[in-house]
Structure formats: C-alpha cells, structure tokens
Amino acid sequence: MLNPAAIDVPPAAAVANRFNQVRAATVALAEGLSPEDCQVQSMPDASPVKWHLAHTTWFFETFVLAAQPGHRPFDEGFEYLFNSYYNGVGDQPVRADRGLTTRPLLERVLDYRAHIDERMAALLAGGADGNLLALVELGINHEQQHQELILTDIKHAFWSNLLQPAYSADAPVADPTDTKPGFVGHPGGLALIGADAEGFAFDNERPRHRVWLEPFEISTRLVTNAEYRAFIDDGGYERHSYWLSDAWALVAEHRWRWPLYWRAALDAEFTLSGEQPLRGDAPVTHLSFYEADAYARWAGARLPTEAEWETAATAGGLDQLYDAAWQWTGSAYLGYPGFRPSRDSLGEYNGKFMSGQMVLRGGSCLTAPGHTRATYRNFFPPSARWQCTGLRLARDA
Amino acid sequence: MLNPAAIDVPPAAAVANRFNQVRAATVALAEGLSPEDCQVQSMPDASPVKWHLAHTTWFFETFVLAAQPGHRPFDEGFEYLFNSYYNGVGDQPVRADRGLTTRPLLERVLDYRAHIDERMAALLAGGADGNLLALVELGINHEQQHQELILTDIKHAFWSNLLQPAYSADAPVADPTDTKPGFVGHPGGLALIGADAEGFAFDNERPRHRVWLEPFEISTRLVTNAEYRAFIDDGGYERHSYWLSDAWALVAEHRWRWPLYWRAALDAEFTLSGEQPLRGDAPVTHLSFYEADAYARWAGARLPTEAEWETAATAGGLDQLYDAAWQWTGSAYLGYPGFRPSRDSLGEYNGKFMSGQMVLRGGSCLTAPGHTRATYRNFFPPSARWQCTGLRLARDA
Amino acid sequence: MLNPAAIDVPPAAAVANRFNQVRAATVALAEGLSPEDCQVQSMPDASPVKWHLAHTTWFFETFVLAAQPGHRPFDEGFEYLFNSYYNGVGDQPVRADRGLTTRPLLERVLDYRAHIDERMAALLAGGADGNLLALVELGINHEQQHQELILTDIKHAFWSNLLQPAYSADAPVADPTDTKPGFVGHPGGLALIGADAEGFAFDNERPRHRVWLEPFEISTRLVTNAEYRAFIDDGGYERHSYWLSDAWALVAEHRWRWPLYWRAALDAEFTLSGEQPLRGDAPVTHLSFYEADAYARWAGARLPTEAEWETAATAGGLDQLYDAAWQWTGSAYLGYPGFRPSRDSLGEYNGKFMSGQMVLRGGSCLTAPGHTRATYRNFFPPSARWQCTGLRLARDA
Amino acid sequence: MLNPAAIDVPPAAAVANRFNQVRAATVALAEGLSPEDCQVQSMPDASPVKWHLAHTTWFFETFVLAAQPGHRPFDEGFEYLFNSYYNGVGDQPVRADRGLTTRPLLERVLDYRAHIDERMAALLAGGADGNLLALVELGINHEQQHQELILTDIKHAFWSNLLQPAYSADAPVADPTDTKPGFVGHPGGLALIGADAEGFAFDNERPRHRVWLEPFEISTRLVTNAEYRAFIDDGGYERHSYWLSDAWALVAEHRWRWPLYWRAALDAEFTLSGEQPLRGDAPVTHLSFYEADAYARWAGARLPTEAEWETAATAGGLDQLYDAAWQWTGSAYLGYPGFRPSRDSLGEYNGKFMSGQMVLRGGSCLTAPGHTRATYRNFFPPSARWQCTGLRLARDA
Secondary structure (H helix, E strand, O other): OOOHHHOOOOOHHHHHHHHHHHHHHHHHHOOOOOHHHHHOOOOOOOOOHHHHHHHHHHHHHHHOHHHOOOOOOOOOOHHHHOOOOOOOOOOOOOHHHHHHOOOOOHHHHHHHHHHHHHHHHHHHHOOOOHHHHHHHHHHHHHHHHHHHHHHHHHHHHHHHOOOOOOOOOOOOOOOOOOOOOOEEEEOOEEEEEOOOOOOOOOHHHOOOEEEEEOOEEEEOOOOEHHHHHHHHHOOHHHOHHHOOHHHHHHHHHHOOOOOOOEOOOOOEEEEOOEEEEOOOOOEOOOOOHHHHHHHHHHOOOEOOOHHHHHHHHHHOOOOOOOOEOEEEEEEEOOOOOOOOOOOOHHHHOOHHHOOOOEEEEOOEOOOOOOOOOOOOOEEEOOOOOOOOEEOOOEEEO | OOOHHHOOOOOHHHHHHHHHHHHHHHHHHOOOOOHHHHHOOOOOOOOOHHHHHHHHHHHHHHHOHHHOOOOOOOOOOHHHHOOOOOOOOOOOOOHHHHHHOOOOOHHHHHHHHHHHHHHHHHHHHOOOOHHHHHHHHHHHHHHHHHHHHHHHHHHHHHHHOOOOOOOOOOOOOOOOOOOOOOEEEEOOEEEEEOOOOOOOOOHHHOOOEEEEEOOEEEEOOOOEHHHHHHHHHOOHHHOHHHOOHHHHHHHHHHOOOOOOOEOOOOOEEEEOOEEEEOOOOOEOOOOOHHHHHHHHHHOOOEOOOHHHHHHHHHHOOOOOOOOEOEEEEEEEOOOOOOOOOOOOHHHHOOHHHOOOOEEEEOOEOOOOOOOOOOOOOEEEOOOOOOOOEEOOOEEEO | OOOHHHOOOOOHHHHHHHHHHHHHHHHHHOOOOOHHHHHOOOOOOOOOHHHHHHHHHHHHHHHOHHHOOOOOOOOOOHHHHOOOOOOOOOOOOOHHHHHHOOOOOHHHHHHHHHHHHHHHHHHHHOOOOHHHHHHHHHHHHHHHHHHHHHHHHHHHHHHHOOOOOOOOOOOOOOOOOOOOOOEEEEOOEEEEEOOOOOOOOOHHHOOOEEEEEOOEEEEOOOOEHHHHHHHHHOOHHHOHHHOOHHHHHHHHHHOOOOOOOEOOOOOEEEEOOEEEEOOOOOEOOOOOHHHHHHHHHHOOOEOOOHHHHHHHHHHOOOOOOOOEOEEEEEEEOOOOOOOOOOOOHHHHOOHHHOOOOEEEEOOEOOOOOOOOOOOOOEEEOOOOOOOOEEOOOEEEO | OOOHHHOOOOOHHHHHHHHHHHHHHHHHHOOOOOHHHHHOOOOOOOOOHHHHHHHHHHHHHHHOHHHOOOOOOOOOOHHHHOOOOOOOOOOOOOHHHHHHOOOOOHHHHHHHHHHHHHHHHHHHHOOOOHHHHHHHHHHHHHHHHHHHHHHHHHHHHHHHOOOOOOOOOOOOOOOOOOOOOOEEEEOOEEEEEOOOOOOOOOHHHOOOEEEEEOOEEEEOOOOEHHHHHHHHHOOHHHOHHHOOHHHHHHHHHHOOOOOOOEOOOOOEEEEOOEEEEOOOOOEOOOOOHHHHHHHHHHOOOEOOOHHHHHHHHHHOOOOOOOOEOEEEEEEEOOOOOOOOOOOOHHHHOOHHHOOOOEEEEOOEOOOOOOOOOOOOOEEEOOOOOOOOEEOOOEEEO
C-alpha cells in the first residue's frame, strides 16, 4: 500500500490532467464493442468489459469521493455490485457470476463513469491535499491495470466465441526483433532492489532493500516464436523431464501442446486483430509459468529471479523490457523484507495475494503507456495463460 | 415424429397466416430486453434469448428452406452455431457456452429472422405441398415451445441478476382459484390415450393406444401456495419419510427449503414482474418433481399417472388444466407402445430424451395460446425447478 | 414391504433351517479372501465384503433381535456403523467411506455374525410368531441380495486391482447356449402381473394387477457375446442414432467402447476366475441399460417392458430366464398401481428408490439359489455396468 | 540429488549397520497394525502403510540392486506397482488408487522386504564402492522420511475411521514447554546457508550460498495450544484481515475452525494414542501454512524465512528445534542459487516439486532419530494439515 506521507506529490492540476486522460483512454478501449461484447465473461478468471468500466469507477467513488462531506452515492446498489475483493468494504458478488449482471446496462455504466468523472473534476479543481492526491494517483494506476485486463479479457472472450471476431484491425502487438539471442553477464554481489520512498509505486514494490546475487547472465531479448517452436518440435510437451510435477499434471489434464492462442498447425495465432500468421521473430506470448520454466530447462537455462531481472534491467543493455510481453521469473510472489500491508481496506490491494503466484517483470505491448517501471511486480498463478506473458532466459555465470 | 402423410393438412394460406403470427409473437417477447439481457445464460439448462431467436429461425432454414432448390444460406456459420442437439445435422456447440456467443449481435439475429421470414412467405405463397406444410406446422409448434422457454429462461436470468429487475409490469401469472379442493372419481377400466392420426401432434403423443386403469380419484384443481406452505410449516423439507432417496440427497445438497422463487420469509416470490406478495390461493409453481412427489405423500395422496391425467382431463370437470402450471405426473417419460422415432434428423426431436425424465401434463400461464392439448406430453428431469411447474393430486379410489 | 399378516408363514423350523443355510453361504463366499480383500471399496457404488458381512447381520439385530425383551447390543457402535440407508433407524456413515472402516477387523465381524446367529437360533427355537417369522424371511432374502453384491463388488475390486487376481478357479459363469436366436409371439390383451398375497415377495412386487398389452414377440434367449461383438464391429459405439441422449454423453465422457470387463482386443474378459477367453455363444454381460437399449435399436428391436417379460416368462418357452444374466427392461422402476410402502423403517426398503432407475428381470448366474422368481423386480441406474446384466430382445408383433 | 563423488563416504560396515537398523524400525512401526489397517488410504495425499513398506523396498531394488549384474526382480509387477512418481523409471499407478491394491497381501510385502534386505546385506558385505554406498545412504534417508509418513498417514486413517482407534498407547508426542515466550535478536548481514559438500544431505539443501538478512528477531520456542486457542477465541477464523486470499477461501470451503485434530469443544485432540485432553503448554500441531501465517499476523509477528530460521538455529539458543513439530516458514520451496537437479531418475527426487509448496524447517516428534539437521528443507502445500506441523514466530528487529 502506498504511504501517502512518503510520496512526493505532484500538483493537483497535473493529477487532474492525468486522471482525465486515463479515464478517457479506458472508455476508448470499449468503443468498438457492442453491449453484448461488454457483457460476456468467458471464464471465472476473466471479467466482462462492462464490469471493468464500472469497477474502476467504483474505486474512485469508494476510496476518494465517499470520504467527502455530503457525498451521495450514484446508485445505492453499486457499492456491493462492483466491489472486486475488498472484504473491508463489505461482501462481494461471486466473481464467476459477473457475466450475469445484465443490469445495469452498459449505457448506465457509462453514465456512472461520466457522473463520477464530473465529481472528481470538481474535487480536484478545489485544491486537493496530498493524501487525497495520493489516493487519486493509486486509482489512476489501478485503472491502468484494468485497461490491460480489458484487452486480455476481451481477447479471451473473442477467442472463445465460435466466430472468433477481431477486436480491432490495428490492435497492439509485440514487435519482432532482428537481434540475435545473446547474454549479458552480471558479477553478482550485494544489490539494491525495490522502489525507494519517492514517487508512485505499489506497496508490494517497497521497501527498497539489499539482496545478495551470485554471478549470472541474462538474455538481451525475449524468446521468440521460432525458438519456442523448436521446443515443441523437439517433443517438449511430451517429455516429463522438462516439467515441474504440477506442470506435468496440467499438461496431461488440459492437453497443452502449444501456447494458448496458437493454431494446431503451429503457423498462425489468434490475436486482437483476429487470426494472423505466426511471426517467427516475434516474442512468444500467452505461456504459463510452467511452459516458460519447461522451455528454459530444455534450453539449458533457467528463468531469472526477480532480483536478477531488476538488477540487470537497471544496469542496462536489455531489449524488449517493457513493451513486448510480461516476463515470468523464477520468484514466488512474496512480501519484501520489511513489507507491511496497511490495516485499512486498501491494504488488501496486494498483500493478501502473496500465496501461490509467481512474479512477472517488465511490461507488455498491452500495458498502458507510462504505467510500468523497473521495480514493478506483476503476479499471476503459474497456470495462467491468458495474459500477454513470455520469457527471458538466465543462467549461472 | 409427425408422419406427414397421415395428417389432415390445413391449406397453405392458413399455415402462412399462423406462421406470421407466431413468428411475430416471438420477437414481441424480446421487445423490452436490451442486447445484454438477450445475451446472458444464467445456467447450462437455460439459453440466451438471442439464441432462442436464432435457433427457431435455424429450424425453418435447416428443415424447410435448405431442401428447396437453389437455397443459399443466410450465413454459412449459422448451421453449426444454432444447432441445438441434432446430431444428424452435424456437430453442435457446447450447450453451456451459448452465453459466450456475443457475435452475431442481436441486431444481426433479428435480420436473420426477417430474411428467413421473407423466404418462408415466398415459399408458402407458391403453393406448398402437404409434406412441406407439415414440416412448417412442426416448426411453428417448435417455436411456440421456445416462446415459453424464453420466458422461463429470462425469469431465471433476472432472478440470478443481483438487481432482480422485472421483465414486464403485466407478465402472465397463474390465476388464483376460489374453489375448494375436491376430488372427482373415475371407475378405471380400459382407456384409450394418445393422439389419433388426425391433426398435428408430436411424435411422442402417438400412437393412440389402450391402457388399463384401476379406479382412481383426481383433484379438480392444482395445489395452492397456501397448501404448500402448510407442508413447509409442518417440517416437510426436514423429514426424510416424504422424500425419494435421490430427492433427499438433493434437498441436502442444495438446501432446498421452499419453491425456487419464494423468498425466505415465505411471503413473497420473484415473478416476471419482479418481487410480488405471495397469493395463498394461487397455484404453487416452480417445484421440482421431487417436491411435488413429497408434497403428495405428505398430503396422503400421490401424483396421477399420465394415463389417469389424460383420461380425467378428457372426461371433464377439472379446473386449471392448461393455463395455470404444468402438472408433474408419476410417469417416467418413455415411448408409447408401438412408438417408433423416424430415422431422419427430425427423429431426434423427442425420442432420444426418453431417459431420466418425468412427464408433465396440461399447460401453463406461459404457454403459447393454442399450443397445448389433452394428449400433450411435456417432460423435464425430476430436479428441474425453473419451469412453470406445479401439481394436481390423485389417489386410489 | 411385506405385509406379515398376508403371508402364508412357513413353520419356524423350516425358517430356522433356511436361516442357517443362507448365513453359512455368505461366510463361505468370503473364505478365499484376505482381510485386505474384504476391506477394499473400489468405487462408491460398491461396498467392502466386510461391510456386507456386517450389514446383513446388523439387519437381523436391528429389525428382529432389538425388539426382543432384554436385548443388549453386541457392540453399541454397530447400529450406526452398519446402517446402509435406513433414515428411520438413524444417521448413517457416508457410503463412499465404507472402505475406511478398518476397525472392527474382519475377525470381529465374523464374531459378530456368530454371536447374532446364536441368538437368532435361540429365538427361532423358542417358537417365533408369524410376524417375526416374516421378518426373518425378509432378512434371509435381504442377505441373498447381498450375496450377489459380494460377488459383483469383489469382481470390480479385483478388476480395479493392478494385478487383477482371480477370486476363485471355479466361480459361476453364465452358460453358453447352442440355440439359434428366435422369437415367440404373444397376442397381447389384458394380463395379470405382480405377486399375489401368498408366499414371500418384496413389497415392490405387489399388488398383483392388470395391464393391457399390445401383441409382441420376445426372444427365446439372451443376446450373446458374438452378437454384441457384431454391433461393436458395425460401429455401434460411434453412431449417435442408436443411443439415447444421456447415453451418448456418457459414451463420450467415459469412452465406452465395449462391455465393462472386456479387453480392448475384444477376445477376452475379466471374470471371477481371472481373465478368460471370450466365448461367443455365452450371454453378453456387464452392460449398462444404455448399451442394452442401443444394441436393441441397432438390431431393429427393443427391450421388453417388464409386463411383457413377466407375461412371457410365465407363459413359458424362454431359455436363460433366471440363471444367466439379469435382463434390462424398457420400464422405469416405479410403484405398481396401489403400491403403498409401509410407514415404518422397513418401508424404506424399496419404495424410496423409485426414481431414476430401470427394472431388470430374471436372475443371474451369481444369484443365490431359490432367491428369484417371475415377479421379481431388480433395479439399477441406467448407467450401472458392474452387475451381471445382459439383455433379451423384444419387438412389436 | 546427492552427488556421490562429493560425499565423505562412511565405511561399508557402518552403512550396513544403519541399513539394518532403519529397515527394522520401519517394520516395527507396522507391528500393531492388522492387514486391514495397512491397506487403507484415507485420502489421496496419504498412502497405505503396506504401500510405504513396499515402496521403500522398491527404492533399494530399483536404484541399488537392479544395477547389479545378474539381478532378477523379486516380482516382475512390482517395478510398476510401487513406483511413486519417478517418470524416468516408467509409468506409475494413480496415486489415489493405492488403497485398492489388496494384492500383494501384507504378508507378501513383508516377504519382499526380507528378500531385498538379504540381498542388500550380501551386497554390502561384498565391499561396496563409494557410489553405491552413497545410493544406500540416500535410500536410508528416504526410508526415514517414509517412517514419519507412516505415522502421519495412519493417524489420518484412524481419525477418519468412525471408531477412531488408537495406534499405540505410548506413541510419541511433542513435549510441552515451561518456558516463557521470548525472542532472540539477530543483527542480519551476509549469512551462509545450505549444506556444504561434506556428509549426507539432500540435493535441495545445496549448494551452500550467501544470503543477505535484515535484522530480525525469532521466538525461542514454538507457539503453544493455549496461545493458539487465544487466537480462536479472539475470532481468528472469522476475520478476513488475518488471512491470505487463498486461505480465506479455504477456511470458508472446508469450514476450518480449529486445527485438524482438535475436537469442537477445543479441550481435546485426536492423537496416535486416541483422544487425549489438550495440553495448553504443548506446541500446537496439525496447522496448515495458512493457519500458521494467519496466527502470526494476528500476533503482530510473521513467519521466519528459511534463511532466518537456519541462521538462528545454528547461532543457537532456540528450543524445540527438531523434536516437537515442523515449523512453517514464509519461504516458497524453490531451488537455491546454483541448484541443478541431476538428469537421471533420482533427479526427480526433489527438484520437480519446486512449485506451489512452502518450506518447513526443523523436525517433529515423529521424525526418525538422527534424520534431520539445520539445513534440512521439508516442504508441503500451504493447505496441508495432516503432517505434524506448527510454527515459530519472527519479526523485524
């Protein structure tokens, strides 16, 4: 959780400006979608676009506006309806049932957004204090996270749709690379990782702290589709020795044979722009941690730890850090030494998920501009495949 | 399956007229609904309204128009997309995934309807032969079945919705009765049941055949909410001795304590017009077979067999036969002696479901006008509660 | 439930004699089994042999001895431990957990049997009245049912065992037939089926009552392995048109391709004497109702109703009625007209299972000698395959 | 995996001696158990005692004897039957079906043990080389692990048994403590953890490596039953704020309200000696990681990392390190820097489980004497409760 007192707060006008831009960007993501498209929930892990539109708005109403004197809720039912998982705020609807909420209609959710945006504008125009600006900053970052989820969730929904429609003709993709694979070395030793006290960061990025690193090498770019294809062709999905025990069971259960959105012919993949030929020189994406880990073992390498990743990323010389695909690390998602989530509802933001998930670093072609940084810690269960996830190799020096 | 040769076929003009009326009535049912409302599938047993609109249209395209010379499909993908369960026509999408089909949009499905209606009008205007008119008649009856499903499915969807919106201020309800409960007797003996060869009937209503009946008595009206409430108040849901073994397990598993749409306070129920006070003199509805059977045992009676029901219904003197609630019988849904489903795709219409279901007789306040008759055999699994289902008591004389 | 008053009670000495023989026969069935063998429960539907040994004893203690003045239970815990499903007697352990009950040990269960047998002998020697003799008769028949279950359950357990051991070198098998398949006709008309008031019969066989039959034909013998093999070779398991809808889903889910105990090469089957070559002229066994029904449809025939079966069986001329395999009928297991289960605990014996099951008629090579008769109604869910079940064809005349 | 070359190998006679002692101790654990007791598998995570007896023997046959010239297997089927999870050795039976393997009988498994012991004695008497002695040492340690599992699995089986029998009147228990809770501090800095190259250690304890520690404090003893009771009484299981998100879902799903073997009255617990009064001053045991973590949060503390634990354990001054209960740490079970599992079958021993599990440190009252050490890394999923698991608190200094 962010500690408002410790943040170098930007002036209210700058925050208001960012607020407007980010909020408008979210609505823009839904512009080509019908009310039906915004309604559908293709699996329990995904959420309807309409829900994302409402929940990000609920965040500002609940954590910013509700504390203002004289606040009257836009709709009494929304506090419950659009709470994602904040037990401290009250009960929440069952996650898997989000797709059943046909009412409120999309139109009304857009009204809700406009209404809250108006009130937020008034509040920010009135000279908000540092504490409040810090909350708004958190809300903006929270909304940017949901922007990426809107894209990954609608991609999954359209892929689940029998007609497999395209979301947009010019949706973002991870750029191919013409560089050769190569490793840069790091001598190890005591390193400092994590966000310092200045500027915005999520609570899980703090405190900045020391870690000891053994000498290591890390790849200058991400693993490509062509490289991953070689793993498949070499029987990668059929040999137990590359796989963790849990992974091997999942491979059998779900009959994994290639990345989530690849076609069986291994020459095309489903994208936000519909089915497209597979580019061998583009980064492989939509891998689970288990697949990334198995690939690395096959390649005689391993995944970097998050401390190695961050250290190497700030030392420089690496490509495809933030704009191609999130990169699985070999680190379980746990609190840093000295991490303490706050006791209020926002303390539920990150800390309570520190179990059963793996850390991803970097950013993807779907990440909102300016959202990520070297200390950013993304996290998903090791079986998750619907995010824009790839891998970068590491090895002992 | 209907045997076209054996049917006294009405003139083409009359069929065309009925076709137009029934098709328009289906669209009218969806008029107050948003695209989101038409998209949602609240459980695997229910289907989205949009799917009903498309599937009933698919029926005419597949079984009537596709056989016409020069037919070109409205959309190549629809044959697969809107096939419900006709293996003879080809594979079908997974039933539980109907709610994921955001595309085609509602608008396009309505275009599909208009397009097929136009072609059907042209065909019928051209002087259709008896075989074809019989198929159209089957399609009309099929569509009327889906009209009732549209209402029961949207009721379930709106009830599942956290806001529990109303479908319509003046949706049909089962009328209350001011009559006392009473039984009429029947002496038993050899009876004839089932549809004769004249006029439209579904294949499962034929052939007309003899059954031997022991003397019995049957109630002149349906069990009311007030009567069912007495069963609840007497601990009906807590005493195993009223329940079949399978039923008792379900009561425990799902914690059934009252009919599906009743409130816990037992004084109101969710209806198509939203929550309404419970009328004690209205028929109890949305019971599973198991609950109807348990109630009957508690009341010292039993459910009628379907032969008893049909014999008594045609002998006369019974109220609430066709316009209140479908009435569970004690008969498993099986083929009549001499029943033979045809070998073509339409042979899948009824025969292949003759396993694990119980027969309901009569009709409900949601049944399309003119759709039902004394020989009509409705059927659902004994655990189904989302249909408009109630009961009429019987006992040995 | 049997109505003791209505039964022509045999003298106490005859009952005592039968009691001793049947009780000893049960123990003899377990003689070649180790304590481990008697412990195992290979699926929730099956029970450990030890449990069968104890439960049949519990029946006599609970329903006969407990009512005697001065009765003291052999072990306080057994009333709960070995109750199968009698809610009226009290709660029962979870069925699927029977295999966990390592204590009491097999030895102690055998002591329990000896102890109860001794008390029963004393009671019967003391001149029991008609009511009590009728209860003992019921207990004897109940025990015979469990004798067959011991054999089918241990067969399933040994088949589930990776070593697939043999139960006995000379276990009973269904004899082959050298007769040609043939049908005998019946003119139909009013028939009388069910047990009359004299002699022992289960409650579900009564009352004897009239049914109307259309003319029909029924096969003189059971379907053989060779005939069933022809169905498989003809793609029987791959064509939806032979299968009920529920059946087709199960075939896919469980990948059914042949009867339960056949080997994939279709030339051998697992038996109580271990793996044996498949005899083409022996009756096919271990079929579900769904498979029997599909076979009949493929063969251009159907399953007989239970009324047809009973009428034809008593009219004579049929082979393999009682000593080969139980014969699936097309009749759902429901109460006869006028059937009323009694209100005491024994009323739970049959009536509460009248839902979701199909009737089997006849008897099998595993049925205890003298246990079955023409009016006997066996019943299992349509998916059950681990009983010794086959089929006899019928068709409309 | 152990690297035989790097181990200071004890002379063959010492190994042979240890081998005999440990093998005999395993059989002694099963002495009071009947064949039925040794057969039962009370949940998929647990295994039958008979299986443990056989599998530990299989280990020596497969990894030691099979490589000897002229080896003939004791039983051809056993290689498959008693393989736990070594994909490199071949397929394995489904884990959850171990309880179905009634054959081979217990007696034959004991013969198997005697036979393999004899051959091992001959081999060791013949002057085994260092590589082979290292394999035997690994097998001995493997067998000791299964000794503890025999006790925890039979405890679970007897607890699942409705009669809840006692395993032994004088089974080991975690001794109570009369010391006050207290913390000792550590200044942090660079620490060395992990096993060095000398002596036996599992592969996952290596290599010894540097870690940076922040200053911390760690409790001198384990949390007691009385202390844990205070957490329960304070509503610990009802307040979400103490629990990780995954944990909170499990608490609801399984209705966890107290440690696994406590009675609802919170004054007694099931032990290997049957139900016993709960001692307030004894360490709390049979907690999942989730419960340990929630307790620590409630207590204003946290779990130690494994590096903190090992550093503090070797610095000294802590009680109840190895003989009371395994101690959950806050560290996910992952490979140490530089860890590389070997490529042969034994490489599957530890490495492939490095996903989804948490590290436990120390040892328990059920651990075989001499088996554990400060660098030992035990691991179980965070939901596991049937092991003898407790906790020691830590906090930032």
